[in-house]
Amino acid sequence: MAEHITPRSKNYSDWYIDIVLKAKLADYSPVKGCMVIRPRGYALWERMQRALDDMFKETGHTNAYFPLLIPESFIHKEAEHIEGFSPELAVVTHGGGEELEEPLVLRPTSETIIWSMYKKWIQSYRDLPLLINQWANVLRWEKRTRLFLRTSEFLWQEGHTAHADKEEAQQETLRMLEVYRRFAEDYMAMPVLTGAKSESEKFAGAVTTYSIEAMMQDRKALQAGTSHFLGQNFAKAFEVTFQNTEGNLDHVWATSWGVSTRLVGALIMTHSDDKGLVLPPKLASTEVAIVPIFKNATRDQVMAFAEKVESRLTGRFRTVLDRDEQNSPGWKFAEWEMVGVPVRVEIGPRDMEKDMVVLVRRDTGEKTQVPSDQVAEQVAELLESIQKNLFERALAFREENTRKISNYQDFTGYFEGDGGFVYASWCGSAECEAKVKEDTRATIRVIPFDQPRDPGSCVVCGKPAAQVAVFAKSY
RNA sequence: CGGGAUGUGGCCCAGUGGCUAGGGCACCUGGUUUGGGACCAGGGGAUCGGAGGUUCGAAUCCUCUCAUCCCGACCA
Structure with a gap:
């Protein structure tokens, strides 16, 4: 390599x-804007999938699958939706050598086809809530792509729920946002801000969009997941009604929420360093790599010792014993660091004599020597400590690069420098939001839930502010 | 879509009109090695992104084209 x-x-x-x-x-990939996810990348996604899927099931959702192809007319049914997505659509016009009567759109998201089906499935309040998730690929014709962060085709999950009343749908939206926050923080060790999006940043067709936002190591924000309160927009567009307990017909209330393979990019940019990947133990497909160090004369003994250590770890941890005899130990150290394995166990003759092993943690590079019969306990502690440290380190970085700013000169000056996150008061006008973007390239990432009683005056225009918003440059 | 850059064995690059296109890494064979990216010897692998043109002669010059990356515009 x-x-x-x-x-x-x-x-x-x-x-x-x-x-x-x-x-x-x-x-x-051979196709512009697309990527091949290789086994190591896919393994990360699989671990994310598993954890998220469990969390979705725990919150009462079931998986289903809707088709890739959507009649073009469906996309047009919700006005904002088509306006938002039309520039990014890929359209199938031919099939079986003949031009299709109606072109088919490759899904950029599945609201329309799902709601066309919900219309058939929902008649009564007894059919509600309907809580469905799907794991799928989607396609958006992107002008500028970046591996994992923005590709034309990507993998994601999209939850689509239908509810009898507004409050329940709103609760669902926030509940899933909270699931995402927990996942990001507990599994990815990635601290996130949560809150609402501004009108200009919300999902095309949503009433309100909420997101989790993380700070990458270049101090830019990355939207890592979104949860949308869709109101009755799609129910009205697709005429999805139900009979309520009073016997009246009403439109269904909706949510949708999703995270994608972009999370893999987020994970990289949150923790990794100049030596390679740094993975939180919970998501690392290999938690422990054992590197034996031997000369010809000591090979058999060292390997036997390494295998003994391996047997103390396998079963409890995802462990690999590096049996390669071609490359030097130094090469292997660098290699395991490159791929982000959280803990490396080094075993050489000098350790063997003392019945010890060396543990090296990927996050700090710190080496410790421990008795071989305690290796499992020590590794367990180390993994826990790494998971915790990664989160705390990322949180500290975010805190260091977050400011509260009330003066517009300071505000623009901050983004001329290294930048970061800025809490600033905002009057709520699209004009002030646009001016900030023009002057600094920063946008409103999120309007946090926790708001001061008096938000003061707008950092741009000085008029009384409606709220405090978080501004940052973003991916 | 605008600006910039780059296309030469799998990867990184050298080669600005002249002989059979060269190096490093990787790969294969044999041997020696192995505590932070080992070494020796031998070997395989290239229509120089593509098309056209100029020329006795093109990786090299010209025209067109395609692709990728970076910056910007756009973008749940």
Whole structure:
């Protein structure tokens, strides 16, 4: 494998691409804007899927699958929806060698086809709530793509729920946002801000969009998941009505929510370093790599010792014993660091003599020597400590790069420098929001739930502010 | 869609009109090695992104084209 990764300090974009390619997470595809997710990258996604899927099931959702192809007319039924998505649609016009009577759109998201089906399935309040999730690929014709962060085709999950009343749908929206927050923080060790999107940033067709936003190591924000309160927009567009307990006909209330393979990119940009990937133990497909170190004369003894250590770890941890005899130990150390394995166990003759092993943690590089009969306990502690440390380190970084700013000069000045997150008061007008974007390239990432009683005056226009918003440059 | 850059064995790159296109890494064979990316010897692998043109002669010059990356515009 190629040696060096571009250091973050030199070029953050190159660093990111190097990590993805050299850790073999993904590769460019023959088709522009698409990517091949390689086994190591897919393994990460699978672990994310499993954890999220469990959380969805725990909250009462079931999985289903809706088709990739959507009649073009469906997309047009919700006015804002088509306006938002039409520039990104790929359309199938021919099938079986003949031109289709009605073109088919490759789903950019599945609201329309799902609500066309919900119309058939929902008659009474007894059919509600309907809580369905699907794991699928979607396609959006993107002008500018980046591995994992924005590709034309990507994998995701989309939850689509239908409710008898507004409050329940709103609760569902926030409940799933909270699921995402928990997942990001507990599994990915990635602290996130939560809150509502501004009107200009919300999903096309939603009443309100909420998101989780994380800070990457270049201080830019990444939207890592969204949850939408759709009101009755899609129910009205697709005439989905139900008979309520009073016997009256009413439109159904809806939500949708999703996270995608973009999370893999988020994970990389939150924790990894110039040596390669750094993975939180909960998502690492290999938690422990054992690297035996021997000379010809000591091979058999060291291997036997390493196998004994391995037997103490397998079953309890996802463990790999590196049996390769071609490469040097130094090469292997670098390699396991490249792929982000949280804990490395080094075992050589010097350790064996003392019945010890060396544990090396990926997040800090710290090495400790521990008695071999305590290896399992020590590894367990180490993994827990790494998971915790990654979160705390990322949180501290975010805090260090977050400011409260009330003066517009300071505000623009901050984004001329390194930038980061800014809490600033905002009057709520699209004009002030647009001015900020023009002046600084920063946008409103989220309007936090926790708001001060008096938000003061708008950082841009000075008029009384409606709320405090978080501004940042973003991916 | 605008600006910039780059296309040469699997990867990174050298080669600015002249002989059989070269190096490093990777790969294969044999041997020696192995505590932070080992070494020796031998070997395989390229229609120089594509098309056309100029020329006695093109990886090299010209025209067109395709692709990728970066920056911007756009974008749940």
